[in-house]
Amino acid sequence: MQDSLMQGERVLTGTRLVLADQVMRGSVRLCHGRIVDIDAGCMRLPGAIDLEGDYLLPGLVELHTDNHERHAMPRPGVQQPAWSAVQAHDAEIAAAGITTVFDAIGIGDPYRRGFRGRDQSEMLAVLDALDEAGVLRADHRLHLRCELPADNALALFEPYAGHHRLGLMSLMDHTPGQRQWSDLVRARLYFTSKKGWSGQQFDQEIARPHGPGSERGRRAEANRGAFVALARELGVALASHDDTTAAHVDEAHALGASICEFPTTLEAARRAAALGLLTLGGAPNLLRGHSHAGNVPVAALVEAGVLDALSSDYVPATLLAAAWTLARCGLAQPADAARLPQAIAKVSRAPARAVGLHDRGEIAPGLRADLVRVREVAGQPVVLGVWRGGRRVA
Numbered sequence: 001m002q003d004s005l006m007q008g009e010r011v012l013t014g015t016r017l018v019l020a021d022q023v024m025r026g027s028v029r030l031c032h033g034r035i036v037d038i039d040a041g042c043m044r045l046p047g048a049i050d051l052e053g054d055y056l057l058p059g060l061v062e063l064h065t066d067n068h069e070r071h072a073m074p075r076p077g078v079q080q081p082a083w084s085a086v087q088a089h090d091a092e093i094a095a096a097g098i099t100t101v102f103d104a105i106g107i108g109d110p111y112r113r114g115f116r117g118r119d120q121s122e123m124l125a126v127l128d129a130l131d132e133a134g135v136l137r138a139d140h141r142l143h144l145r146c147e148l149p150a151d152n153a154l155a156l157f158e159p160y161a162g163h164h165r166l167g168l169m170s171l172m173d174h175t176p177g178q179r180q181w182s183d184l185v186r187a188r189l190y191f192t193s194k195k196g197w198s199g200q201q202f203d204q205e206i207a208r209p210h211g212p213g214s215e216r217g218r219r220a221e222a223n224r225g226a227f228v229a230l231a232r233e234l235g236v237a238l239a240s241h242d243d244t245t246a247a248h249v250d251e252a253h254a255l256g257a258s259i260c261e262f263p264t265t266l267e268a269a270r271r272a273a274a275l276g277l278l279t280l281g282g283a284p285n286l287l288r289g290h291s292h293a294g295n296v297p298v299a300a301l302v303e304a305g306v307l308d309a310l311s312s313d314y315v316p317a318t319l320l321a322a323a324w325t326l327a328r329c330g331l332a333q334p335a336d337a338a339r340l341p342q343a344i345a346k347v348s349r350a351p352a353r354a355v356g357l358h359d360r361g362e363i364a365p366g367l368r369a370d371l372v373r374v375r376e377v378a379g380q381p382v383v384l385g386v387w388r389g390g391r392r393v394a
Contacts, residue, residue, distance in 0.1 A: 008031055008032060009029060009030065009031045010029070010030045010047075010048075010049070011027055011028070011029050011030070011043050011045055011048040011049065012027065012028050012030070012049050012051055012371070012373075013026075013027035013028075013043040013044075013045075013049065013050055013051065014027070014050040014051050014052055015027070015051035015053070015054055015056040015373070016053065016054070016055045016056065017038065017056050017363055018055055018056065018057045018058070018340055018341055018344050018363065019038075019341060019362070019363055019364070020345070020349065020362045020363075020364065021341055022337075022341060023055075023337040023340055023341065024038075024040060025042075026038060026039050026040040026042070027039045027041060027042060027043040028056065028363060029043075030369040030387075030390045031390070032390070033368060033389035033390040034366060034368060034369055035364060035365055035366065035367050035368075035369050036365060037365060038364075038365065051373055051385075054373050054374060054375045054384060055375070055376070055381075056363065056371055056372070056373055056374075057097070057344055057348070057363075057371065057372045057374055058344065058348040058349070058360065058361055058362045058370060058371065059097065059098070059100060059348065059360065059370030059371060059372055059386070059387075060096070060097045060098045060099065060100075060319055060320060060348055060372065061098070061100045061101075061348050061349075061351040061352045061357070061361055062093070062098045062100070062101045062311060062312055062316070062319060062347075062351070063102045063143060063239075063259070063261075063309070063351045063354070063355065064102060064104045064143055064261060064280065064311040064313060065093070065101060065103065065104055065311065065312055065313065065314070065316060066106075066313065066314045067089050067092060067093065067103075067314065067315075068086065068089040068103045068104075068105075068123070069104075069105075069115060070089075070314065071084075071085040071086075071088045071092075072085040072115070072120070072123075073115050079115070082122040082126045086123055086127060087130070090130070090136060090137050090138055090140070091137060091394075092316055093137070093138045093316050094137035094138050094386055094393050095316075095383060095386070095394050096312070096316035096317045096319060096320060096383065097319070097372040097386055097394075098138055098312075098316060098319060099138055099139060099360075099371075099372070099386065099387075099388045100138065100139045100352065100357065100360060100370065101138045101141065102142065102143035102167060102168050103123075103140055103141070103142055103143065104145050105120055105123075105142060105143065105144055106120075106145045106147065107144050107145060107147060107150075107153050107156045107157050108147035108148075108149075108150025108151075108152050108153030108156055108223075109147060109150055109152070110147065110149040110150045110216070116147065117150070117152060117156075118156075119156060119159065120156075121159035121160060124159065124160070124163060124165070127140050137386075137393040137394060138388065138393070139370075140165060141165050141166070141167040141168070141355075142160060142163065142165045142166045142167060142168070143167070143168040143169070143170065144157060144160055144166065144168070144169045144170075145169075145170050145172055146169060146170065146171055146172060146223065146227045147172050147173070148171055148172065148173050148219075148220035148221075148223045148224050148227075149173055149216045149219055149220045149223075151219060153223050154223065154226055154227075157227075157230070161230065161234065166236055167236060167237065167355050167356075168236060168237045168238075168239060168259075168355055169227060169236050169237070169238055170238070170239035170240065170241045170259075170261055171238070171239070171240055171241060171252070171255075171257075172241040172242065173242075224255070228256065231256070237259065237354065237355045238255065238256050238258065238259070239259035239260070239261045239280075240257045240259070240261060240277075241261045241262065242262055242264050242295075243264065243265075243268040244264045244265055244268055245265070245267060245268060246270075246271040248268060249263075249268050249271040250271065250275075253275045253277060257277065258277060258278060258354065259277060259280055259354055260272035260277040260278065260279045260280065261280045261311075262280065262281065262282055262295075262311075262313075263281075263296065263301075264291075264295035264296060265295070265296050266300055266301065266304060266306075269296070269301050269304070269306045269307075270304065270306055272306070273306040273308075278308045278309055278350065278354040279301065279306055279307055279308045279309070280309045280310070280311050280351070280354075281302075281309070281310055281311070282298060282310070282311060282313045283298075283310045283311060283312045283313065283315070283318035283321070283322035283323075283347075284312070284313055284314065284315050284318050284322075285297060285298040285313075286298040286299060286302075286310065286318075286325060286326075287318055287325060298310075298322075302326065307346070308346065308350050308354075309346050309350040309351045310322050310323060310346050310347050311351075319347050320347065320372075320374070320383065321380065321381060322347075323344055323346060323347045324343070324376075324379075324380065324381045326343035326346065327339040327340040327342075327343035328379060334376060334379060335379075335381075345362070348360075348361045348362060349361035349362045368388075369387055369388075369389060369390035370388050371386070371387045372385070372386050372387075373385035373386070
């Protein structure tokens with residue numbers, strides 16, 4: 001490194017750098033939003049920021065979070081203005097160490113009663129306005145979650161088609177009895193509590209035909225073809241969602257999917273690995289030790305060697321915590337330096353590469369200066385600082 005700081009440069013020093021293959025004590029020089037240089041020494045320069053031995057990680061990359069939805073509708077039937085919802089979501093995401101986020105937007109509701117059955121595209125103008133003003137903390141991309149059985153899904157997709165933030169689409173079926181909700185006991189609990197269904201309504205829905213020849217089955221098949229064609233036309237990465245069987249994964253692979261989101265069984269995860277799909281698991285599942293829907297524990301995917309990346313899903317703070325859990329030898333032990341780079345890659349480099357972002361996801365010269373300062377307290381990671389493109393945002 002040079003002996004003095006040039007105009008526009010910044011040095012973060014006295015830190016434990018979590019690189020792609022090692023944890024190294026040293027310093028990193030930033031300039032014009034990029035990482036310029038990495039050094040094993042401690043740079044005592046005027047203006048250098050001493051991180052006091054804390055870890056410095058690459059900014060986290062989140063491919064699937066429903067967190068915006070939680071801020072947009074914090075209570076059933078209570079919708080917040082888009083401006084306040086987007087800002088609250090952005091602040092929480094940045095505070096969790098996430099510098100690139102794919103906001104998951106539900107497109108369609110088979111029952112036309114929920115939030116996902118409404119037009120949510122007002123957030124696009126809000127994101128663009130905040131970005132233009134230079135006050136958006138995270139880099140916000142869009143992940144459109146396409147609900148195949150919904151008759152309004154294609155119409156709701158239209159405002160997003162061709163938008164510069166669109167980077168990921170996934171194909172879903174959340175009707176009870178299907179995929180994630182194959183466990184009918186847990187499905188009943190979810191739909192009657194969170195969705196407000198009566199027991200009779202749930203029984204009627206389960207009794208409805210869902211197969212290929214049914215009305216809903218035909219609609220899902222037509223939507224599947226339309227959304228796959230759109231993904232190809234727009235050049236957007238495609239993911240499957242809640243694959244339960246090897247056949248589900250085979251179908252997704254044949255359609256061009258490159259990501260297997262939240263497989264519900266070990267069988268599906270193993271098939272995804274065999275076909276080269278990136279397998280994305282839920283961080284809340286890993287931390288809790290089980291799935292809230294009764295599906296395969298993410299720990300089982302880790303043990304089988306078929307977990308490629310993690311997503312916070314609905315709790316942003318779980319993303320870093322889950323990666324730290326993977327790197328620990330025990331619940332209250334410090335992160336293992338040998339395991340930490342691999343664990344952090346699952347929440348940075350791996351998800352970034354899965355959607356074609358090769359300019360971020362690790363600490364290396366030439367890449368974006370998206371960085372997170374983390375201090376370990378009682379074996380747990382605490383975010384103390386976040387930089388996106390070299391600018392402090394949290």
